[in-house]
Amino acid sequence: xxxxxxxxxxxxxxxxxxxxxxxxxxxxxxxxxxxxxxxxxxxxxxxxxxxxxxxxxxxxxxxxxxxxxxxxxxxxxxxxxxxxxxxxxxxxxxxxxxxxxxxxxxxxxxxxx
Amino acid sequence: xxxxxxxxxxxxxxxxxxxxxxxxxxxxxxxxxxxxxxxxxxxxxxxxxxxxxxxxxxxxxxxxxxxxxxxxxxxxxxxxxxxxxxxxxxxxxxxxxxxxxxxxxxxxxxx
Numbered sequence: 001x002x003x004x005x006x007x008x009x010x011x012x013x014x015x016x017x018x019x020x021x022x023x024x025x026x027x028x029x030x031x032x033x034x035x036x037x038x039x040x041x042x043x044x045x046x047x048x049x050x051x052x053x054x055x056x057x058x059x060x061x062x063x064x065x066x067x068x069x070x071x072x073x074x075x076x077x078x079x080x081x082x083x084x085x086x087x088x089x090x091x092x093x094x095x096x097x098x099x100x101x102x103x104x105x106x107x108x109x110x111x112x113x
Numbered sequence: 114x115x116x117x118x119x120x121x122x123x124x125x126x127x128x129x130x131x132x133x134x135x136x137x138x139x140x141x142x143x144x145x146x147x148x149x150x151x152x153x154x155x156x157x158x159x160x161x162x163x164x165x166x167x168x169x170x171x172x173x174x175x176x177x178x179x180x181x182x183x184x185x186x187x188x189x190x191x192x193x194x195x196x197x198x199x200x201x202x203x204x205x206x207x208x209x210x211x212x213x214x215x216x217x218x219x220x221x222x223x224x
Contacts, residue, residue: 004155042117042201042214043156058211090155104155 002026006091006105013081013112021076021108023091031094032074033058033102034066036087043090049074081112116140119202119215126192127223134200134218135186142204145178145185150199150217159200160187192222 007022025032030051035043035058045058049068063085065077074093078085088109094102119136126132136145144163148156160171162178162185169176175188185204189196202215 040122040216042119042216043203044214045212059213092155102158104157106153106155 004091004093004103004105006089006108008108009106010109011111013078013110015082015112017081018077018079019081020078021089021091021110022073023075023105024073025091025093025103026072027093027095027103028071029093029095029103030071031096032068033092033094034064034074034076035090035092036060036085037090037107038087046076046089078110081110083112086110086112116213117202117204117215119218121218122216123219123221125221125223128192128194130192132189132192132196132220133186134202135184136202136204136215137184138204138213139183140204140206141182142206143182144205145176146203146205146212147174147176147185147187148201148203150201152198156201189220192220194222194224196220197222 004025033048034046037043044060046064047066049055052071055066067075088107090107091105092102117136117138146161147159149159150156160169160176165182166180167178173190199217199219201217203212205212
């Protein structure tokens with residue numbers, strides 16, 4: 001009964017380093033999403049993938065890239081991390097493009113120093 | 114930027130009291146959703162609203178989709194300690210994949 005699984009749960013990077021956040025879902029959902037959550041800001045959509053093979057920019061895509069590896073997996077890459085990217089990152093998935101049944105992972109807490 | 118104005122930012126209430134929080138926007142939304150987030154966890158969907166004027170309940174929770182489609186409220190009746198957490202409203206714009214979140218209401222319930 002895993003749902004949406006994110007790895008790692010915590011990460012500290014130095015400015016300029018790169019890393020990939022992994023997300024996998026076992027619910028056979030078509031759509032997957034990456035959000036960042038900052039204090040007092042709610043969640044902001046970075047990128048989403050409506051279906052396997054497609055990706056689109058959300059509200060705050062700059063500094064990030066994504067890959068929809070297959071139906072299960074959707075990764076988020078930071079090519080050159082900056083302190084402004086310190087945040088909690090959430091992956092989510094839903095059966096359709098709508099959010100009515102979106103399920104979220106437990107989050108990745110990223111600190112860039 | 115943030116398109117949803119959620120209020121209040123925080124609430125401190127006594128166990129057993131009722132709670133009300135709301136979201137307003139200058140944009141028209143097709144869907145309103147209410148989520149709850151516990152510490153260290155991802156948000157969990159509480160209620161989804163699809164039609165203007167719709168009033169939906171889920172146990173002690175009641176939410177309404179405003180007639181103008183620019184606002185929504187969430188009420189919690191007879192609060193209990195496990196209601197503690199951050200509540201987010203979210204509105205879905207015309208594009209199914211464009212969902213905007215409010216900044217959250219942090220609820221504290223004192224036993």
